[in-house]
Amino acid sequence: MAHSVYIHIPFCTNKCYYCDFNSFVTNNPQLIWDYLEALRREMELTFREKPVEQVKTVFVGGGTPTFLDHEQMKQFLSTVQTYLGPYLADDVEYTMEANPGTTDVDKLRLMRELGVNRLSFGVQSFDNALLKRLGRIHDTDDVYRSIDNARKVGFANISIDLMFGLPDQSVAIFRETLDKAFALGTTHFSAYSLKVEENTLFHTLYQKDQLPLPSEEAELEMYLVLIDEMEKHGYAQYEISNFAKPGFASRHNKTYWLNEDYYGLGAGAHGYIDGFRHVNAGPLAIYLQKCKEGLPRVEQFEVPREDAMEEQMILGLRLREGVDLDRFAARFGISAYDVFGTIIEEETEKGLLVRDGAHLRLTRNGMLLGNEVFARFLR
Numbered sequence: 001m002a003h004s005v006y007i008h009i010p011f012c013t014n015k016c017y018y019c020d021f022n023s024f025v026t027n028n029p030q031l032i033w034d035y036l037e038a039l040r041r042e043m044e045l046t047f048r049e050k051p052v053e054q055v056k057t058v059f060v061g062g063g064t065p066t067f068l069d070h071e072q073m074k075q076f077l078s079t080v081q082t083y084l085g086p087y088l089a090d091d092v093e094y095t096m097e098a099n100p101g102t103t104d105v106d107k108l109r110l111m112r113e114l115g116v117n118r119l120s121f122g123v124q125s126f127d128n129a130l131l132k133r134l135g136r137i138h139d140t141d142d143v144y145r146s147i148d149n150a151r152k153v154g155f156a157n158i159s160i161d162l163m164f165g166l167p168d169q170s171v172a173i174f175r176e177t178l179d180k181a182f183a184l185g186t187t188h189f190s191a192y193s194l195k196v197e198e199n200t201l202f203h204t205l206y207q208k209d210q211l212p213l214p215s216e217e218a219e220l221e222m223y224l225v226l227i228d229e230m231e232k233h234g235y236a237q238y239e240i241s242n243f244a245k246p247g248f249a250s251r252h253n254k255t256y257w258l259n260e261d262y263y264g265l266g267a268g269a270h271g272y273i274d275g276f277r278h279v280n281a282g283p284l285a286i287y288l289q290k291c292k293e294g295l296p297r298v299e300q301f302e303v304p305r306e307d308a309m310e311e312q313m314i315l316g317l318r319l320r321e322g323v324d325l326d327r328f329a330a331r332f333g334i335s336a337y338d339v340f341g342t343i344i345e346e347e348t349e350k351g352l353l354v355r356d357g358a359h360l361r362l363t364r365n366g367m368l369l370g371n372e373v374f375a376r377f378l379r
Helices: 029-049 070-087 105-113 128-134 140-152 171-183 201-207 216-232 251-257 284-293 305-318 325-332 336-349 364-368 370-376
Strands: 004-009 055-062 088-098 118-124 157-164 188-193 236-239 242-244 263-265 270-273 276-280 297-302 353-356 359-362
Touching (some): 004 070, 029 284, 055 070, 070 088, 070 105, 088 251, 105 140, 118 128, 118 140, 140 157, 157 216, 188 216, 236 251, 251 305, 263 276, 305 325, 305 336, 305 359, 305 370, 325 336, 336 353, 336 370, 359 364, 364 370
Parallel strands (some): 004 263, 055 088, 118 157, 157 188
Antiparallel strands (some): 188 242, 236 242, 263 270, 270 276, 276 297, 353 359
8 A cells, every 4th residue: 555655847947967867957937837737637537446545645756846836836736735625644854855045935935835834955065166166056155045935934844955076076175065064954964975877977977087076985975974974974774875854854755766656657757556556657758748648658578576575675674664574575575585585694694784773784895885785685
């Protein structure tokens, strides 16, 4: 039974140089209105086919959801209320991603009034030169203004995204970014190392040897600085890339790491319901056309039991607490040790995994070599 809903708003003011998400730059308001209507139809059909019982988390991602102007935002959030309002839990976590520079007091107030209670700002860095290098449209002044405005209208639960391992970024520059980030006193941080993805400007530059990335050693040092500084400032690392003040871990993201069901709505969105995964059409024209005909799915398949067990281990190990072994046994009717015993023993001997009561988790060294450990669980 799904208690979480992901909704994708694919529009952006510009394409960041590292971004390979399903996002589009447009200055055609009609396209946005058409998209919102297609999304409404997808909601109607989805919830008719798989009725909602209770919604504990909603996450609106992108793109840049706050790219929507005031009227579009009102229309979008009203549609969500129409289809999900009666089912929202009293303590629902309702997150919207936002870009500094695309929110003003009026838009934030509207979002707050129509149910959004958590914001995730894509800040990435507090170094203006680096922000330009990334193709971001905001500067640090926009960050301070945006967070100030969000607090003014009553947002208490605010997350910031940061990146490290960026072109020409030194450990010292990253430390400065962390100091400025902590000064804002937000409740949550997500921090990711740069991955150079295909079909991005950064990939083109990388192939031409024109992307001066830090060394692996420097990037690792940034990650270690990140973990230490977060702990010092009272942010617990609850997942490889996520840190929160007590009580502010993202419940929506934990849905993914616990491998639980969720609805996925919008262009290019993925969903996972009753053992079936689906993928929506990504290109806007195809998504819009498919929504006129029915659900905009381009792929739907049952996840084989072996794959589900692998996912349960790999996703669960991303969490600091690790994989809940009792939950694994209850879900699959077999112990994780019966399926992956040899791998678990070998990785434990290497000092990368440890059994901690009813949980199996990565050690500190294991956190640094997470991808190597995860690869072991793939057949």
